[in-house]
Amino acid sequence: MNKSVLSKVVLVLSGAVASACGLLGLGGGKGGGNDQGELVGVPGREGWVMTIPYGMVPIPAGTFHMGQADEDPASTQINFNKQVTIGSFFMDDTEITNNEYRQFTNFFLVDNGTIEGFETVDAETFRQKYYPDTASWVRDFAHHMGDPIQDYYYWHPGYDDYPVVGVNWDAAVFFGKWRTAYLNDYRKSVGDFQMPSFRLPSEAEWEYAARGGRDMAKYPWGNPYIRNSKGCMLANFKPGRGNFYDDGFAYTSPVQAYFPNDFGLYDMAGNVSEWCLDDFNPASVPTVWDLNPQYIDPRTNPEGSQYNPKIPPKKVVRGGSWKDVAYYLETGTRTYEFKDSTRAYIGFRCAMTHLGRSSGQEF
Numbered sequence: 001m002n003k004s005v006l007s008k009v010v011l012v013l014s015g016a017v018a019s020a021c022g023l024l025g026l027g028g029g030k031g032g033g034n035d036q037g038e039l040v041g042v043p044g045r046e047g048w049v050m051t052i053p054y055g056m057v058p059i060p061a062g063t064f065h066m067g068q069a070d071e072d073p074a075s076t077q078i079n080f081n082k083q084v085t086i087g088s089f090f091m092d093d094t095e096i097t098n099n100e101y102r103q104f105t106n107f108f109l110v111d112n113g114t115i116e117g118f119e120t121v122d123a124e125t126f127r128q129k130y131y132p133d134t135a136s137w138v139r140d141f142a143h144h145m146g147d148p149i150q151d152y153y154y155w156h157p158g159y160d161d162y163p164v165v166g167v168n169w170d171a172a173v174f175f176g177k178w179r180t181a182y183l184n185d186y187r188k189s190v191g192d193f194q195m196p197s198f199r200l201p202s203e204a205e206w207e208y209a210a211r212g213g214r215d216m217a218k219y220p221w222g223n224p225y226i227r228n229s230k231g232c233m234l235a236n237f238k239p240g241r242g243n244f245y246d247d248g249f250a251y252t253s254p255v256q257a258y259f260p261n262d263f264g265l266y267d268m269a270g271n272v273s274e275w276c277l278d279d280f281n282p283a284s285v286p287t288v289w290d291l292n293p294q295y296i297d298p299r300t301n302p303e304g305s306q307y308n309p310k311i312p313p314k315k316v317v318r319g320g321s322w323k324d325v326a327y328y329l330e331t332g333t334r335t336y337e338f339k340d341s342t343r344a345y346i347g348f349r350c351a352m353t354h355l356g357r358s359s360g361q362e363f
Helices: 003-018 097-111 123-129 149-150 168-191 203-211
Strands: 055-061 064-065 082-086 089-092 273-279 314-318 333-340 349-355
Touching: 003 203, 055 203, 064 168, 064 203, 064 349, 082 203, 097 123, 123 168, 203 314, 273 333
Parallel strands: none
Antiparallel strands: 055 089, 064 082, 089 349, 273 314, 314 333
């Protein structure tokens, strides 16, 4: 289902629910001029429209059971089920691609671009902190002929629509800040209200979105198989020892190479694993709140009272990748990576909080 059709379906369904529950007609500004001493609000603030950002799909608010949807073969006991509510948000329909990330790197390294109010980064600092680590293709795997991938993966046009990798957590966060400033700089120039920030999705948002509205689904496409009725693989991963190619790709695949889930999101299982906003703690699930949870580790948060610089920060990574077995593709499987790590199998996508009424009829 394409983006426009999905948006119409969500609009019809959410509008029907809102109407049935008596929600339509809520809100509406009272502001106007000549208040005659009455409390009518500040005029001139009408006209805000929460438009769907280009390349994103709307994720309606809802409640789901976060956690494992099948057995826990590793006996990790770190993802017991917990009912959680998620507010509506937007999410990139694909992982950020090499060519999309190149727009970001070219802004600083080629165009010498600046945005009013946004931090300036000199070229050398940018290369050290935010340019993809192409050497990860060689470094991550011992005795592996990764040189050709290292040489071509990021810059060659043959890989433009493949997911960017070799980007650490801080670089993914900075990309979101730049993307926010870049969009809002344009909106300001044409007199539009500012849009919310692009950011990494929380772990709970990511899992909720991956399930595509299918509560307790083992995979983004449902249960319980990794092949469709024709025997075709449903994601890019490692089906067995020494077997990387049964899904059609030895390494990563182009984005949108497989069918999307019911929210219209591609590659929520396999291709590359994805950074999430949360700090990782094996005991965080029962700790966090059950409404839009996000775990922030006080030991690795410089603003926290328990901050300890000797503890390396771990960030949640979700979804499994081209080099992982099927267990890591499950919607409830939790894993992590150190936030300063750059891997040939970790990428990211952005989310944006939806502003306004939570019933979803705006979509």
